[in-house]
Amino acid sequence: MDETLDASNPHAGAVCSQHPESPAVLTCQRCGSFACEHCVAPSDERICNECMQRDPLASVGFVLQRTSWTLSNVLQLGWRTIMAKPWSILGHFWLLMIPYFVVIALPVFAILPMLQSGDFSMQDMYSPRFRLASGALTVVAYAIGSPLLLATFAYAAARLQGRPAGFGLIGAQLSRVGAYATLVVLIMAVTGPISLLQGAPEIPDDPSDSFAAAFAPYRSPGLWLSLLLSWPVIFLWYTATVELVLDRQASAIGALKNSIANIRRRPVAWFFSCLALGAIAVLSMSCCLLPSVLFAPVSVFAFTAMCMALRTT
Numbered sequence: 001m002d003e004t005l006d007a008s009n010p011h012a013g014a015v016c017s018q019h020p021e022s023p024a025v026l027t028c029q030r031c032g033s034f035a036c037e038h039c040v041a042p043s044d045e046r047i048c049n050e051c052m053q054r055d056p057l058a059s060v061g062f063v064l065q066r067t068s069w070t071l072s073n074v075l076q077l078g079w080r081t082i083m084a085k086p087w088s089i090l091g092h093f094w095l096l097m098i099p100y101f102v103v104i105a106l107p108v109f110a111i112l113p114m115l116q117s118g119d120f121s122m123q124d125m126y127s128p129r130f131r132l133a134s135g136a137l138t139v140v141a142y143a144i145g146s147p148l149l150l151a152t153f154a155y156a157a158a159r160l161q162g163r164p165a166g167f168g169l170i171g172a173q174l175s176r177v178g179a180y181a182t183l184v185v186l187i188m189a190v191t192g193p194i195s196l197l198q199g200a201p202e203i204p205d206d207p208s209d210s211f212a213a214a215f216a217p218y219r220s221p222g223l224w225l226s227l228l229l230s231w232p233v234i235f236l237w238y239t240a241t242v243e244l245v246l247d248r249q250a251s252a253i254g255a256l257k258n259s260i261a262n263i264r265r266r267p268v269a270w271f272f273s274c275l276a277l278g279a280i281a282v283l284s285m286s287c288c289l290l291p292s293v294l295f296a297p298v299s300v301f302a303f304t305a306m307c308m309a310l311r312t313t
Helices: 049-054 071-084 086-104 106-117 128-160 168-172 174-198 210-219 221-246 252-263 267-287 289-310
Strands: none
Touching: 071 086, 071 128, 071 267, 071 289, 086 106, 086 128, 086 289, 106 128, 128 168, 128 174, 128 221, 128 289, 168 174, 174 221, 174 252, 221 252, 221 267, 221 289, 252 289, 267 289
16 A cells, blocks of 8 residues: 655544544644544634533643743733723623622621720731631631632633633632632741741830821831742742633642742743732722722733743743
């Protein structure tokens, strides 16, 4: 038998793994299977339908690559993605994030009555017992709110890839609650001891001087040292959170390992981009309502885009 290979058609002679009677037109870049024209994923012509249905967010590629992304182009991509359908995207984003913010504020709501009753002072907030109790409440609050946060990142990832997404993403993230709660515990095990460096600030004796009381912690050099050491850990936390969304098979430790491996490719760019994107989100939300409605989502979309670019090969 005289057979020759057609270099222009790498699938010559190959048949679809699902439909042996149909010729293959694609080799799936995720699983390596041959696929016919009916089995090619409509939203990503590099992978098969089965892989798309198994994990619709784990793209085999991304418009930004790990060696070429910058803070400027992740911000531009986040902006362009939102502006393509601003009302729909911003509506979905805030309908996910507002309940999340309410849930993670539950520890604060629990503390306020004790402060107002006078049985609990500002100085007590810096005691080891309070830190342990507030840490436990924080883990519970983050676990309860995790489907909303994970769904927000999943929504951003889908939109950045040009794929449709809706509130069904919340249910899809319920299976990740345990992994995310474990991730929070691991991160707090590191940031908790670091926070002890700030010590207890000197609270003014005059209880009516609320301004001085509010700014008393910021006069402590220990606070700034603890923040400096905590920031990279917190940035790693959110990077690993996006990794949990993009790789639904990853455990909390697996997501951390993958994130560290991705960050090591461009650690300086990652750190300062995280710092800038975090500042945009915090400043926009602290100024007034109108900037936060737009700029906080842009920073989240840009951060997600950065994490996606870092994990490309």
